[in-house]
Amino acid sequence: MKNDYLHRIENAKVYDVARKTELEKARDLSARFQNTILLKREDNQPVFSFKLRGAYNKMAGLSPAALKKGVIAASAGNHAQGVALAAAKLKCKAVIVMPITTPQVKIDAVKAHGGKWVELVLTGDSYSDAYQEAQLLQKKKGYTFIHPFDDPDVIAGQGTIAKEILDEHPEPIDAIFVAIGGGGLISGIGSYIKAIRPKIKVIGVQTVDSDAMKQSLQLGKRIELKEVGLFSDGTAVKQVGKETFKICQRVIDDIVLVDTDEICAAINDVFTDTRSILEPAGALA
Structure with a gap:
């Protein structure tokens, strides 16, 4: 290993x-x-944290078919911004699930980094709620899940x-x-x-x-x-x-x-x- x-x-x-x-x-x-x-x-960094390194490395390694279908992530902060920036760079649709309690400044940052390539879904009160919703959408739509750490x-x-x-x-x-x-x-x-x-x-x-x-x-x-x-x-x-x-x-x-x-x-x-x-x-x- x-x-x-x-x-x-x-x-x-x-x-x-x-x-x-x-x-x-x-x-x-x-x-x-x-x-x-x-x-x-x-x-x-462009998103003010290290998170875009991992998000982009994962997404840049996906097949053209997987990129065409799109990715999904759950995050209330820096990972979401990293995925959004990577999506815009790779011209890949990204669905980002965030808790409804997410501060507006972070929501605005995700939109700014991802532009037309990002679709935001606000649900639940916590990251756990957002993660569960992202898992359901991933299975339903066939997106590639971009895990924040694992x-x-x-x-x-x-x-x-x-x-x-x-x-x-x-x-x-x-x-x-x-x-x-x-x-x-x-x-x-x-x-x-x-x-x-x-x-x-x-x-x-x-x-x-x-x-x-x-x-x-x-x-x-x-x-x-x-x-x-x-x-x-x-x-x-x-x-x-x-x-x-x-x-x-x-x-x-x-x-x-x-x-x-x-x-x-x-x-x-x-x-x-x-x-x-x-x-x-x-x-x-």
Whole structure:
């Protein structure tokens, strides 16, 4: 599996839409901790997150027949925008199912990125409701489902971040901290890091009230949380993926938990260093 993901990541099709983002030194944080702290600036992507990497890599690998039939995704945020942008680039119909509680600004962003290629369906009060509706529509219409994290091509797309980190910083690295929701990002990053420079620690970060991966790894099986905290909505996942769990058992060295106060402090710290305001999920690690 390790070599399979290494090959997938090295051959991932992401740069038609994504850009190689900066690995920027956080000067104030580095001085405070007397260490070198680098920030991978995925907030500078066209959709302001890493999610378009995996979405585009998955969709770009579909057959012409599958693209003609269309794709479907469930998301309340960044994954939806990634799928929308990929759909416009590939001229592929995309049905995106979102909860009716989705903020208008995110709905507008999906429309802006996807244009005429995107059809929005608003249903239910949560991601789980949207996911169930997307599954029904996928079976009824024959669309290809673009999973936000539990798909090898999506994982490989996110893993291109790790390749960029090592290319940009060939000097020694002690650890890479990665936010965890469903596990797609850390699975991709961890797979590449452990194949190329296995001594680098891969450390996941979750919120204390959305720690499905940490609990699952401790118990040796996937568990489902009854409820999750929503402050870091981008990582609020009740159950991690089957594939991501399998990978994370192999590539994660440790997981640390943070609370809302610590996330707010991190948002402030990054603002001090970069004058950029991160969403909670982006400040997690």
